[in-house]
Amino acid sequence: MKKHIQSELQRLEEKTQRRMLKNVSSSDGTWIVMNGKKMLNLASNNYLGLASDERLIEAGYQAMRTYGAGATASRLIVGNYELYTRAEEALKKWKKAEAALIFNSGYTANLGIIAALIGRDDIVFSDWLNHASIIDGIRLSGAERYRYYHNDLDHLESLLKQASPHKRKLIVTDSIFSMDGDMARLEGLVTLKKRYNAILMVDEAHSSGIYGERGEGLVHHLHLQDQVDIQMGTFSKALGSFGAYVVGEQWLIDYFINTSRSFIFTTALPPAVLGAIEKSMEIVQKEHIRRQTLQFHIGKSATHIVPIIIGSNKQTVQMSERLQEHGIAAVAIRPPTVPEGTSRIRFSLSSSLTKEELDWALERIAKVGREIGVIT
Structure with missing residues (x-):
């Protein structure tokens, strides 16, 4: 075993794909x-620069002072503190949803949601550039799976046409793709899901807090919230804290509580995290200027x-x-x-x-890029 692992590490080294952890000793959000x-x-x-916001830190501190450092059990045992009820009620109002459920991370949310929703007798259609957590959730489900070319609705439709009309069908996509910065063609996906009687799930991890009138996400920005069956997102990016969520109809959330293994068999989030989550949702809905300063259009990325x-x-x-x-x-x-x-x-x-920091960075990026030969 040791020799095998060492040879695999050497192979990664030769391909310049071996990764090493970097030590971050301090952060103020910008530096x-x-x-x-x-x-x-x-x-x-x-x-949105919220990870170091004093209001989130104070809310987390107060929650920890009241409820302790750890939840000590899963939510279905004794870990379902009233903090969860408050946060999920705030989440429902923010997303204008019937019901909401908080997970421990985006990765565990996608694993739990997808594997609970579909199985061996179902079919799933996934964008080629979807996040690894979606891909792993699909694998775990055991469903028949097809990947359509990135943002290619014609290719997706050709796959939907070939699928058995008698099987349940799930279409799943990121709303903003984390490595390219482009947006999913959500209007077209809604059209196809209706045409072929499919379920549509959208992962709002990189758009929660940024798009929409109150930062609800790209689905709300495009006024599609009543036509997307499942919206999932995270609190660990724009909202500056940790954890993830899913919103939808009450029957769907009840089902996930009873069938999603990554929800059932994990210790609940620490109280401090829930306190910060609740405060971050409050701030995001009020401080619109944070979103407005992130409006860019650079090359293929408009995000x-x-x-x-x-x-x-x-x-x-x-x-x-x-x-x-x-x-x-x-x-x-x-x-x-x-x-x-x-x-x-x-x-x-x-x-x-x-602006000064961005100008400073652009000068250095251009200089290094020219020296290496990747920027002309």
Whole structure:
């Protein structure tokens, strides 16, 4: 076993795909100290700058003082503190949904939702660039699965036409794709789900807090909330805390409580996290300026996620290392996170960044890119 594992690590090393943990010793949301060096943070998902907001910190502290450091059990045992009721009631009002359920993370939410919703006798259609948590949830479900070309509705329809009309069908997509920064064609997906009697699930992880009149997400921004069957999202990105959610009709949420294994068999979130979640939803709905400062249109990305696709693993790692030397936290994204030949630097923008900081970063990105030969 040891020799096998060591050979696998060596193989990853040779392909420039071996990853190493980086030590972050401090962060104020905009600047971090990583591996002992102060850097401008262009790599996190703290899109609205809320992770270091004193109001979230205080809300978390007060919840911990009242209820303790840990939940000590799953929600179906004795871990369902009233904090959950408050947070889920606030979530329902925010998303204008009949019912809501909080999960421990986006990954466990997608595993639990998809595996509970479909099984071996069903069919699932997944965008080629969906997040790994969606892919793993589909695998766990055992359902017959098809991946349609990224945002290609014609290809999706051709697959739907071939599917048995007697089987349950699920279409699942990210709303904003985390590595490319582009948006799903949600209006077209709604049309196809109606035409072929399918269920539509949308993962709002990278749009929650950012799109919509009160930050509800891209589904609400496009006024499709009554036509999307399942909306899932996270509190760990724009909302600056941790955890995930699903909203839908009451019968659906009741079903997940009783069948979603990643919900049933895990300890509930710590009280401090729930306190921060409740406060973050309150702030996001009121402070619209945070969203307004994230309106960009750069190349293929019209969102707060801006990738520079380099291709070569070696050059991507080299550029990441050089940028860090110049004081910019930028991480190399390589396979299997992205397809072979599309390694990239993924820049994540935050409303807490100033114009001066962005100008400073752009100068250094252009300089390093020219030196390495990936920017002309």
